Amino acid sequence: MYTPRHFAMPPELQRRLLAAPGAGDLITHGPSGLLATHLPYFFDDTMGEHGSVLLHVARPNQQWRETVEGEALFIITAASDYISSLWYPSAESSGKYVPTWDYVTLHIYGRLIAHDDVAWTTMAAQRLMGLHESRVGLADMPEDYLGGQLRAIVGLQLEVTRMEAKAKLSQNRTPLDVxxxxxxLQQAGADELAGLVEQYALPAAQRRADLIADVAARHRPGRTIGTATPR
Incomplete structure (x- = not known):
């Protein structure tokens, strides 16, 4: 994933996103070509050297049956929205009305392991449900019904080999533009992305503006930098 340095995701934000279960896209390549499935997930940092993403698919889904060629890829896009150039104060004076798209995304690569094992699938389903539900769990279902549901899915474990993380949050704009x-974003109802921009992009934009101002001051006309001492 192309990630300019100013859009690199801070480690703290990466940990925060991994700790928040949600849904993402599992992409694999095998004998049938590319396959993709949108799946709920949670991350377990104790399974494997770099942790594992735990998933499950419907048994008829051929993606779990195919031999994966190389790494599998799981994409999590935690927040994403259109950025209007009309929101930039600088655009009014410059006429540079160029919109963009801001987003926060994780690309997680790894070795995909299928667990066609009711005990493993039960563990994964129970943990996933427990992360979202506080009033009901697997034990509240009729045993025969639950057994049928668990046999209808197959557990998947993406044992992580590497991650690419990008937070494109307008860090390259001026503080006023940010x-x-x-x-x-707040007016558009995109409060989650607005909060991320405020927390991560606004300080970064201010540091960038301060650095530019400092460099300009050091090289202002009439001042010579690094003049050698006469001998």
Whole structure:
């Protein structure tokens, strides 16, 4: 994934996203070519050297049956939205009305392991449900019904080999433009992305602006930098 340095995801945000279960896209390549399935997941940092993403698929889904060629890829896009150039104060004076798209995404690569094992699938389903439900669990279902449901799915474990993380949050804009993005996203109802921009992009944009101002001050006309001492 192409990730300019200023869009690199802070480690703290990466850990935060991994700790929040949700849904993502599992992509594999095998004898049938490319296959993709949108799946619920949770991350377990104790399974494997770099942790594992735990998933499950419907038994008829051929993706779990095929031999995966190389690594499998799981994509999590935690937040994503359109950024209007009308939100940039600088666009009014410059006329540079170029919109963009901000997002936060994780690309997780690894070795895909199928667990056609009711005990393993029960463990994974119970843990996933427990992360979202506080009032009911697997034990509250009729035993014969639960058994049928668990036999209808197959557990998957993506044992992580590497991750690529990108947080494109308008860090390359001026602080005033970033503030405009925050307000625009809030008005559009994209509060999650607005919060991420405020937390991560606004400080980064301010540091960038301060650095530019400092460099400009050091090289202002009439000042010579690094002049050698006469001998």
């Amino acid at each position: 503030q405009g993005v925050i307000e625009g």
